[in-house]
Amino acid sequence: MTDSVMTRLDPNSRAAARGWSDLTIRNLFIIPTIAFLIIFNIFPLLYSLGYSFTDFRASTNAPAKFIGLQNYRELLNDEFIWRNFTITAKYVIVSVAGQVIVGFGLAMLLNRDIPMKGLITTLLLLPMMLSMAVVGLFWKLLYDPSFGIINYALGLGKFEWLADPDMALYAIAITDIWMWSPFVMLLSLAGLSAVPKHLYEAAEIDRAGPFYTFFRITLPLVLPILMIAIIFRTMEAFKTFDLAYIMASQPTTELISIRLYKMAFLEWQTGKSSAFAYIVLVMVVAITNIYVKYLNKVKER
Amino acid sequence: MSAVRTPREVLLNRVAVVAVFVALFIMLAPIYWIASTSFKPRNLATTVPPTILFEPTVAPYVKTFVKRSQLRGPVEEEVYEAAPWWEQLVLDGGEKVVRSPSGEVKPSGYGQRFMNSLIVAVVSTIFAVSMGTLTAYGFSRFKVAGKDDWLFFILSTRMLPPVVVAIPMFLMYRVVGLNDTHLGLIILYTAFNLSFSVWIMKGFIDEIPREYEEAALVDGYTRMQAFFKIVLPEAMTGIAATAVFCFITAWNEYAFALIMTNRNAQTAPPFIPSQIGSGLPDWTVIAASTVLFLIPVAIFTFLLRNHLLRGMSFGAIRK
Structure with missing residues (x-):
């Protein structure tokens, strides 16, 4: 790092002679944050990397024994872990697809002349600001087979939403869709409002049909922002813990985060769970990388 | 949209x-x-079919804050008459307020969890936003x-x-004794929100013209003075929006709180679901504690409405 290009001031000017140099200020402003994040995010991860090669259990006082790659080998060969991954994949696909359909649909509707548009948009955005844990809790009341309002409103009788192993994951996904469609809607609205009006006028003059207009004008222009929403929601859905953990405790709803939590804090397999955490970490960093690439791309526009 | 509207378009708009x-x-x-x-009497909360119209009561909100136990028999008239209005509401529901031997009302634990949430969220927000x-x-x-690369690392x-x-x-x-302490959670939430606050604040500061500071530097300000007297006031709206976002994130956080705290520093999100416990849960109390917890977020969402887009996209998209 060189300081010669940092300041635009002439080094001989009066301003540069007073106070701290720009280099000092830059370091003073940036280094504490970086240091804080390294100490509280990176260092712990290095710490657990060490444990991931041991059979350490935090619940006992037995010293950790080095077992090499055994944890990783066991995890990658464990068919139950693979089932957790399959469940998570199913959950991510269903809930993100649902959010895109509902969210983008809502955005298309709101992109017209709607009375009280601002107020309606704000109200629609409310669900995504709420706590996932608390949302999961009160959806349990809504889903209750006997006195829940959902079965009553839909006339489903005693339909088991959360107790049925095949249905529970979808029930959680529905709640996630309710909560996060507004996010996709918000980003899509931004994308839609950025589409130049003259393109639509030109399409109208050319007598282009609504489908043609949508697929050739609207969608391509909104896609970059929609992709941001999709990648971000994929990443978040992949990490889901609160919602599913609160709403159901079936083997069919055991997402990766829940398995990891149980392994680490209920079964106290600290060493093995550290290894598991690393496998998850690599996947998340990969998705983050794609996400940031898209963010920067959109920013440059 | 064209100025002249076809009947078809008018219809579409109505739809x-x-x-x-x-x-x-x-x-x-x-x-x-x-x-x-949260405004229902307990016996109407779990009726089949669900009760939609009812006479509202604030009993659930009273019950949220006090420790209660089941009444064994009917209440004596004079005890009932002597009780304050809120205690009567609890008695009406077939429960009595638990008191210490000296007669003080025992709290339910919700108030303390609520305060913990407030302390942890406010302090971690101040740290995250200033850094x-x-x-x-x-x-x-x-x-x-x-x-x-640094920005990617931070994110x-x-x-x-x-x-x-x-x-x-x-x-x-x-090892260092920070489990179940406020400080422990504050550090975690600060670290979690710091990256967000750097990204979104960078967007806000990028928008402030550099010429403002340069003019100040020429006028004899030091860089520090220019930052505090020119840039910070200009960035105030951004700082406020960022702070609200950080507050909401910390306020809503569940997983860290569940793992790192159990009693002393427990926040509301892990506490509210734990009220379900065993047996028949009192959904009116759960609803009341949920509503109280959601109110601050609802208010903030309304105040934030013009910044939601920027906040949710880490500053990448602005209107």
């Missing part, structure tokens, strides 16, 4: 308006339901080698799944 209101109704119905449950603003200024105005810390970070943090906190 859209109706669809929007239906969607609004569906999106808000769950929130309405939990709010209405984030400085760092954002640093990245916005000065040349930093490998700037994009990536935010993307880590909480449970992944919690495993080593739990072990380290155990």
Whole structure:
């Protein structure tokens, strides 16, 4: 790092002679944050990397024994872990697809002349600001087979939403869709409002049909922002813990985060769970990388 | 849109308006339901079919804050008459307020959890926003080698799944005695929000013209003075929006709080679901504690409405 290009001031000017140099200020402003994040995010991860090669259990006082790659080998060969991954994949696909359909649909509707548009948009955005844990809790009341309002409103009788192993994951996904469609809607609205009006006028003059207009004008222009929403929601859905953990405790709803939590804090397999955490970490960093690439791309526009 | 509207377009627009209101109704119905449950007497909360019209009571809100136990028999008239109005509401529901031997009402634990949430969220927000603003200024105005890599590093810390970070943090906190302390949670939430605050504040500061500071520097300000007297006031709206976002994130956080706290520093999100416990849960109390917890967020969402887009996209998209 060189300081010669940092300041635009002439080094001989009066301003540069007073106070701290720009280099000092830059370091003073940036280094504490970086240091804080390294100490509280990176260092712990290095710490657990060490444990991931041991059979350490935090619940006992037995010293950790080095077992090499055994944890990783066991995890990658464990068919139950693979089932957790399959469940998570199913959950991510269903809930993100649902959010895109509902969210983008809502955005298309709101992109017209709607009375009280601002107020309606704000109200629609409310669900995504709420706590996932608390949302999961009160959806349990809504889903209750006997006195829940959902079965009553839909006339489903005693339909088991959360107790049925095949249905529970979808029930959680529905709640996630309710909560996060507004996010996709918000980003899509931004994308839609950025589409130049003259393109639509030109399409109208050319007598282009609504489908043609949508697929050739609207969608391509909104896609970059929609992709941001999709990648971000994929990443978040992949990490889901609160919602599913609160709403159901079936083997069919055991997402990766829940398995990891149980392994680490209920079964106290600290060493093995550290290894598991690393496998998850690599996947998340990969998705983050794609996400940031898209963010920067959109920013440059 | 064209100035002259065809009948078809007018019809389409009407359909859209109706669809929007239906969607609004569906999106808000769950929130309405939990709010209405919080004003129901206990026996109406779990009726089949669900009760929609009822006489509202604030009993659930009273019960949320006091420790209660089941009444064994009917209440004596004079005891009932002597009790304050809120205690009568509890007695009406077939429960009595638990008192210490000296006659003081025992709290339920919700009040304390609520305060914990408030302390942890406010303090961590102050740290995250102040450090984030400085760092954002640093990245916005000065040349930093490998700037994009540093920014990616900062953002990536935010993307880590909480449970992944919690495993080593739990072990380290155990060594230094930070498990179940306010400070422990504050540090975690600060780290979590810091990356967000750097990213979004950088967007806000990038928008402030450099010429403002340069003019101040020429006028004889030092860089520090220019930052505090020119840049900070200009960035105030951004700082406020960022602070509200950080507050909401910390306020809502569940996984860290579940793992790192159990009594002393427990926040409301892990406490509220734990009220379900065993046996028949009192949904009116759960609803009341939920509504109280959601109110601050609802108010902030309204105040934030013009910044939601920027906040949710980490400053990448602005209107």
